[in-house]
Amino acid sequence: MEYGEAVSEHKTKHHSMILQQEITLKPKPRGFHLVTAEILGQLPKLPQTGLVNIFTKHTSCGLSINENYDPDVRTDMETIFNRLVPEGRPEYVHTLEGDDDMPAHAKSTLSGVSLTIPITNGRLNLGTWQGIYFCEYRNYGDARKLVVTIVGE
């Protein structure tokens, strides 16, 4: 594909536009959860081509892309993240909100709080085995707000 041609096409026919929407995920227990369907079910019709950014407005959970088939992967992710950032270490100073709180903040930085995913032919262009993980790092997470921003045409 030659970029000059794409430019011409865009100038005469298409301009990118932005669509934004705030959605909510139902409360979930601590762990890694496959939420592709829960998110897609709340989105408007996607544009043909573009990007979607999904951003969670919290500091003790995260978003990731990972394996969508075997739930054991999510179990092991929880095990691995707990080993990476153990609870109850005597050196922690931010401890008032519970043993799970400070590790939740650190895990949130490790996984990140947002995803940017390509849109192709009106669909999320995920690989065959990819799904969206919502990572609840608190023992008892509340409903969690996401801002979804779509840039597309």
Place this chain on the structure above:
Amino acid sequence: MEYGEAVSEHKTKHHSMILQQEITLKPKPRGFHLVTAEILGQLPKLPQTGLVNIFTKHTSCGLSINENYDPDVRTDMETIFNRLVPEGRPEYVHTLEGDDDMPAHAKSTLSGVSLTIPITNGRLNLGTWQGIYFCEYRNYGDARKLVVTIVGE
């Protein structure tokens, strides 16, 4: 919100545009720093709706979104990251630039070097407790360059 309607509106009234700007953060000591105000103070007026991408041009620091209230969280983040990637391990081979250098590169990959944040009603759409962290992983960081790219309308 129905996507077809949004399309019509965009075709007649709005097109997304891009604004880009390079900014500099003042030198900071090693650690996690809340820099929301320092970054916002250097940005132009934001568009009504869109995304901002903040990208640091260095390989031994990082950017993250995390808790904006209790400075103890930043202290514990430093403790946790030092435990995740300890200094002075005999197996490291990239050692010429100091004991803090190779761990700084690894931490940079763990946190990431860029953020993409939604803009809503002309403001960053961060959660109540969210702020932007600049993570200085070197003992003595210099001024750090950021590229800010805004896609909005």
Place this chain on the structure above:
Amino acid sequence: MEYGEAVSEHKTKHHSMILQQEITLKPKPRGFHLVTAEILGQLPKLPQTGLVNIFTKHTSCGLSINENYDPDVRTDMETIFNRLVPEGRPEYVHTLEGDDDMPAHAKSTLSGVSLTIPITNGRLNLGTWQGIYFCEYRNYGDARKLVVTIVGE
């Protein structure tokens, strides 16, 4: 730069557009690989200003930005990631695809599977020492698909 001026300019002369392309990286051995040239060689002419999102469609590899000069950094990154997520732990339950498989999924979440990089003056606006790393977390990775989405003007 004043935002109002930029708005006028955009309204009369430029609109952002989107270009998207799927590319393939050749199979690579396990480890961290500098792939800036391999990716750039497969991209169309970049727009003057914008963002490029690079997204890998797999769940056992990753993308990162890090040091482009000393190959020892890539060696140590592999050492550090293996220490962060060790293989063959008895607590893992997702084990059917080999000892390297579950750690590969976890490393993928730690580094992330996509990058968003600014484009300035028709080029990737990377720092002097920055390059794009492809992180192959499986012992024997296959060819890997990337979706590249460019938003620019």
